[in-house]
Amino acid sequence: MDYTRYSGAYSYFYIPGVNLYKFHLPKTLADTVDLSQMDTARQITIPCPVNDYVQIYYLVGLMDSTDISTAVLLYDFFDLGAGSASFAYPPKYVQKYETQVWGESNDKSEQFIYYNYSDSVPGTIEFQDNSKFTLVATTNSDFRVTFNGSKPSYYNTAWSAGPVSFDVYESPDSTLQALSLLKSLHSRMLAGQDLSGLTLVNFNFETATGYGFLDFFNYACNPSRIQTYSLPYESEYFKSF
Numbered sequence: 681m682d683y684t685r686y687s688g689a690y691s692y693f694y695i696p697g698v699n700l701y702k703f704h705l706p707k708t709l710a711d712t713v714d715l716s717q718m719d720t721a722r723q724i725t726i727p728c729p730v731n732d733y734v735q736i737y738y739l740v741g742l743m744d745s746t747d748i749s750t751a752v753l754l755y756d757f758f759d760l761g762a763g764s765a766s767f768a769y770p771p772k773y774v775q776k777y778e779t780q781v782w783g784e785s786n787d788k789s790e791q792f793i794y795y796n797y798s799d800s801v802p803g804t805i806e807f808q809d810n811s812k813f814t815l816v817a818t819t820n821s822d823f824r825v826t827f828n829g830s831k832p833s834y835y836n837t838a839w840s841a842g843p844v845s846f847d848v849y850e851s852p853d854s855t856l857q858a859l860s861l862l863k864s865l866h867s868r869m870l871a872g873q874d875l876s877g878l879t880l881v882n883f884n885f886e887t888a889t890g891y892g893f894l895d896f897f898n899y900a901c902n903p904s905r906i907q908t909y910s911l912p913y914e915s916e917y918f919k920s921f
Contacts (some may be wrong), residue, residue: 685709690743692752692770694721701770703752705744712831721768726805735759736782739801741774748907751778769801772852777801779807791918797910808887808917818921827852830887833896838882842874851865851893853884884918 685691685706693713694701700718704711726737737757743750754774755767769777779802781794792807812832816824823837831852839846839858846862859878862870888896888911899905 686749687825689750692741692754694768694770694823696768699723699768700866703773710901715798717829719770719772722771723766724801724803725766725769726803734765734781734783734805736780737765738778738780740771740778740780741770742776742778743774747777747843773800776910781805781807783807789920791920793914793916793918795911795914797912806915808915810917810919813885815883818880820880821857823856823858823880825852825883827885832885832887835883835885835890835891837880839878841878841879842873844870844873844875844878846878852891880921882920884916886914886916889913 683691688705690703690705692701693715694705695718699721702713702715702718702722704713737755737759739755741752741754742748742754744884752774754769754777757765757767776797777800779794781792782827782858782894783792783794783805784790789817790810792809794805794807797804812828814826814828816826820839825835833852834849835852836847836849837856841861846858848856848861849859850856858880859875861879862875886896888899891899899909899911
């Protein structure tokens with residue numbers, strides 16, 4: 681079986697029929713591995729949200745939480761579908777588990793991203809949904825959104841007018857006049873472009889636990905911070921128009 685190998689990184693071997701696994705640190709391309717002593721994997725069933733469709737599920741384990749290069753792919757699945765997903769993972773030797781899930785609504789107008797980085801594998805998928813917000817106004821001269829309950833770290837709007845695309849990241853407390861803002865930039869590349877038809881094409885928001893608007897972007901725009909620290913929880917919601 682061919683697979684991607686990284687020098688100094690563990691390989692993960694799992695046998696579904698007997699629910700046993702073993703980690704091995706390869707020394708050559710033709711190692712002989714003793715499987716007389718193996719560990720038992722832990723079974724888990726994750727219910728998928730009602731009326732949503734899970735496209736991708738990734739589970740990564742960090743053997744050393746201070747070194748991202750020790751990451752090992754433990755499980756991945758595409759087109760998970762509705763209902764629930766059952767799989768097994770190694771409960772021993774892994775210091776941190778990184779869970780990433782992508783999903784969408786049945787009509788494909790809404791997309792969801794869920795992320796968790798912790799000492800354990802989460803037993804539920806906490807997707808954001810359209811009950812978390814109300815779009816009060818969506819024109820290019822007046823965009824307003826109210827959030828029900830806790831506010832996200834930020835929201836983003838994407839606008840389009842012919843060949844022109846325009847994205848704006850805003851604090852959850854902010855309103856937006858997209859057309860006025862775009863014109864105020866006095867872009868030479870936009871000189872002569874008809875922007876009157878600027879239309880909302882996408883709305884999304886992201887929640888990162890403990891991170892407000894400025895805190896989040898101070899983190900997201902700092903490459904050294906991203907490489908040394910992972911957010912413990914993050915979820916995103918996308919709506920297309």
